[in-house]
Amino acid sequence: MLCEGDVVGYEVSILRRWLDRNLGTKPLVDLWPCGTGAAIFGVSDAIGRSRPIVVIEDRDYRSIDEARTETATKQARRAERGLRILRWQTWRRNEIENYLVDPEIAAPCLASVFDCPADDVKALLDGLLPALAVHQAFQRGFYRTRQTWSETDPSLALPNNLALSPVWNDSTMQAVSPSFDVAFQRFQKNVSTWRNRLATPSGVGQILAEVRSSYEQWCNPALTDRFWLEDWSGKDVLQWLRITLAARFGWRDRLTGNRTKLVWAKLNRARRDEQDRPIEAELKPFLVRAFLEHLTALKSGELRDEWQAILAVFAAYRDQLSERSGWLPGLGE
Amino acid sequence: MKLHEINVQKFRCIENMRLSFENALGQVQPVTVLVGPNGCGKTSVLFAIVQALRGIMGYRTDDVPEPAELDIFRSGNGEGFTRTRPRVSVTLHVEFDSSELQAIPQVFEDTMYLHNEPRPSAIGNGRVTVDWKYPPSLRSDGTPLPTWYVDRLMPRHALPWFKGRLYAIRGWRDQKLSRLSLLDEIGGPMLFPQDRNLKTRVTGASIAQGEAEESRAEENVYGRSREKTVWEILKYLGQLAADGGGIIGGMETWEGRIKEQFNRICAPKEYLGFLYHPNDPQGSPYFKDGASTYSLSVASSGEQVILEYITRMTYPSPMNHSLVLIDEPEVHLHPGWVRQLYHALPSIGQDNQFILTTHSSEMRELAVQDGVHIDLGDLQR
Numbered sequence: 001m002l003c004e005g006d007v008v009g010y011e012v013s014i015l016r017r018w019l020d021r022n023l024g025t026k027p028l029v030d031l032w033p034c035g036t037g038a039a040i041f042g043v044s045d046a047i048g049r050s051r052p053i054v055v056i057e058d059r060d061y062r063s064i065d066e067a068r069t070e071t072a073t074k075q076a077r078r079a080e081r082g083l084r085i086l087r088w089q090t091w092r093r094n095e096i097e098n099y100l101v102d103p104e105i106a107a108p109c110l111a112s113v114f115d116c117p118a119d120d121v122k123a124l125l126d127g128l129l130p131a132l133a134v135h136q137a138f139q140r141g142f143y144r145t146r147q148t149w150s151e152t153d154p155s156l157a158l159p160n161n162l163a164l165s166p167v168w169n170d171s172t173m174q175a176v177s178p179s180f181d182v183a184f185q186r187f188q189k190n191v192s193t194w195r196n197r198l199a200t201p202s203g204v205g206q207i208l209a210e211v212r213s214s215y216e217q218w219c220n221p222a223l224t225d226r227f228w229l230e231d232w233s234g235k236d237v238l239q240w241l242r243i244t245l246a247a248r249f250g251w252r253d254r255l256t257g258n259r260t261k262l263v264w265a266k267l268n269r270a271r272r273d274e275q276d277r278p279i280e281a282e283l284k285p286f287l288v289r290a291f292l293e294h295l296t297a298l299k300s301g302e303l304r305d306e307w308q309a310i311l312a313v314f315a316a317y318r319d320q321l322s323e324r325s326g327w328l329p330g331l332g333e
Numbered sequence: 334m335k336l337h338e339i340n341v342q343k344f345r346c347i348e349n350m351r352l353s354f355e356n357a358l359g360q361v362q363p364v365t366v367l368v369g370p371n372g373c374g375k376t377s378v379l380f381a382i383v384q385a386l387r388g389i390m391g392y393r394t395d396d397v398p399e400p401a402e403l404d405i406f407r408s409g410n411g412e413g414f415t416r417t418r419p420r421v422s423v424t425l426h427v428e429f430d431s432s433e434l435q436a437i438p439q440v441f442e443d444t445m446y447l448h449n450e451p452r453p454s455a456i457g458n459g460r461v462t463v464d465w466k467y468p469p470s471l472r473s474d475g476t477p478l479p480t481w482y483v484d485r486l487m488p489r490h491a492l493p494w495f496k497g498r499l500y501a502i503r504g505w506r507d508q509k510l511s512r513l514s515l516l517d518e519i520g521g522p523m524l525f526p527q528d529r530n531l532k533t534r535v536t537g538a539s540i541a542q543g544e545a546e547e548s549r550a551e552e553n554v555y556g557r558s559r560e561k562t563v564w565e566i567l568k569y570l571g572q573l574a575a576d577g578g579g580i581i582g583g584m585e586t587w588e589g590r591i592k593e594q595f596n597r598i599c600a601p602k603e604y605l606g607f608l609y610h611p612n613d614p615q616g617s618p619y620f621k622d623g624a625s626t627y628s629l630s631v632a633s634s635g636e637q638v639i640l641e642y643i644t645r646m647t648y649p650s651p652m653n654h655s656l657v658l659i660d661e662p663e664v665h666l667h668p669g670w671v672r673q674l675y676h677a678l679p680s681i682g683q684d685n686q687f688i689l690t691t692h693s694s695e696m697r698e699l700a701v702q703d704g705v706h707i708d709l710g711d712l713q714r
Contacts, residue, residue, distance in 0.1 A: 013702040020676055025669035282357035285704045
């Protein structure tokens with residue numbers, strides 16, 4: 001299974017436990033965090049012919065339908081190249097942190113760590129959300145821009161119609177090289193066309209409209225709204241919640257055991273991240289455990305269905321193999 | 334009993350090491366994994382814990398030899414001359430949890446016939462510092478104290494608390510405890526050493542005839558018995574249950590407790606008990622997985638390892654609220670079962686603290702994801 005994030009990331013920690021707890025060793029699932037969505041593409045190429053893979057990537061700021069269409073296209077294109085993709089999908093929410101920042105999960109968990117009432121955590125989160133609306137609207141705009149730009153980037157048109165591959169001749173039983181002069185003339189024409197198509201004004205207008213529309217949609221978030229939980233960057237929300245809690249209730253120093261209220265105002269982004277990183281690392285096991293307990297206790301609902309569906313892919317593969325050969329793939333027993 | 338911190342000086346390959354087993358909240362982590370290559374001191378940390386506790390808790394194990402001159406750290410260079418003799422020093426910061434703080438005084442009352450000691454004096458928040466040194470200090474007559482003697486306890490009146498488990502076991506065996514569950518509420522240390530042969534310890538399959546005879550001879554001469562295999566224990570407990578005995582408390586039997594724990598951890602597999610069949614007149618421990626039933630002798634290594642931990646931590650005395658030390662638990666295990674075992678450990682017994690050592694990158698990765706690893710060296714070395 002390929003996912004985003006790093007080897008100590010939330011994806012791996014959660015998925016590892018979820019898969020081991022529910023599938024055991026049948027089948028035996030290797031979990032590979034690949035860093036970014038782009039890297040997943042490359043890794044799938046590297047291993048997809050030697051073993052079946054399941055891919056789960058961040059939805060980011062795509063709509064659910066866009067994400068579904070794109071991943072279906074990716075799966076089909078990979079399959080055309082001989083890769084065995086059992087499923088290529090995105091999270092239903094923006095990214096994995098969106099599952100952890102759910103108030104029903106984060107509030108009691110963080111309350112126990114920061115030694116404050118869970119309602120206080122919810123109240124702080126409720127107060128924090130409006131402050132993040134502008135940031136999230138622009139983040140969505142930037143993301144959409146990058147996606148659009150790569151679609152309209154005419155540099156992809158440079159190799160068009162060049163016919164560079166050798167041609168096989170059955171009579172002479174030899175490969176024949178295309179003419180360089182002919183190819184080069186066509187290439188010169190492609191370059192000329194490309195130069196004329198850079199950065200059209202209408203493309204810029206589209207980006208501006210996208211940002212405005214996002215902000216109008218998101219400017220008054222409330223704790224009970226779904227859009228911030230599903231469509232915003234959970235990583236950003238979680239970080240700002242940590243910053244708020246550490247400032248209000250303090251953070252425990254491991255060496256002295258004392259709790260100190262942290263200051264953030266004069267820190268630039270790099271220094272802020274540096275101060276936040278150990279807090280995030282310490283909180284991670286608590287949040288992961290809280291999420292898995294919550295998920296395990298669910299009897300129904302969209303969240304449960306989404307995570308059960310991940311298991312179903314592996315279970316179907318396992319059942320398919322055992323029907324075929326009567327042998328259960330798993331550990332070497 | 335929980336171990337918050339250990340300081341080790343000049344023990345085997347460790348010159349000076351301080352390890353904390355707490356998380357961000359100052360609570361002891363249920364599992365801590367010490368990671369490092371051979372020779373970095375992982376096993377030495379476990380042995381240090383056992384050496385410091387064996388005397389005051391009456392914990393007997395042949396897996397950790399009595400300390401000797403060779404256990405004193407030797408530096409590789411010619412420096413470090415001193416006027417005092419080098420000594421091993423192990424300091425443990427332990428805590429008796431709330432259930433022990435209530436159960437141990439009751440045990441002392443129930444077992445007065447054994448020791449004639451009063452209830453132990455209160456130790457406030459349950460925190461005790463244990464200092465053990467080797468070579469031990471000298472008596473006033475110049476003779477050395479026993480090697481298991483603790484050099485210092487803080488608070489000084491905490492010594493009786495460490496005897497609570499020993500008295501509970503004896504009182505339970507003599508059926509003198511006011512509540513059978515008292516033994517479940519008091520912890521102690523337990524070590525699963527590195528050099529164990531799975532087949533021998535679980536099924537006894539590798540014990541050759543000659544070896545068995547040698548073992549019986551040893552039993553007669555030294556009065557020590559070979560450690561029972563898991564198979565033998567399960568057979569005994571199965572027979573006890575069949576005869577209506579082996580009751581721990583209420584309606585619970587030893588065999589029933591092992592079944593419950595195994596079934597919970599390894600579901601949907603089940604442990605059925607020690608059973609006989611016309612095709613198996615000698616009987617075996619049997620398992621069920623869906624429609625298939627199979628004996629322990631053909632169970633996977635992973636199932637055998639988990640069953641071993643459950644069985645030895647249940648009988649002859651249950652390990653709850655205890656400090657369980659496991660040296661290289663990944664031995665004999667496929668990476669998939671390493672993961673299963675890692676996830677299963679916190680469910681074995683109640684409120685136990687596990688300290689594992691490993692040089693498996695699989696286990697290290699799991700521990701890193703949970704933030705419970707302590708790197709004692711570079712595994713890539």
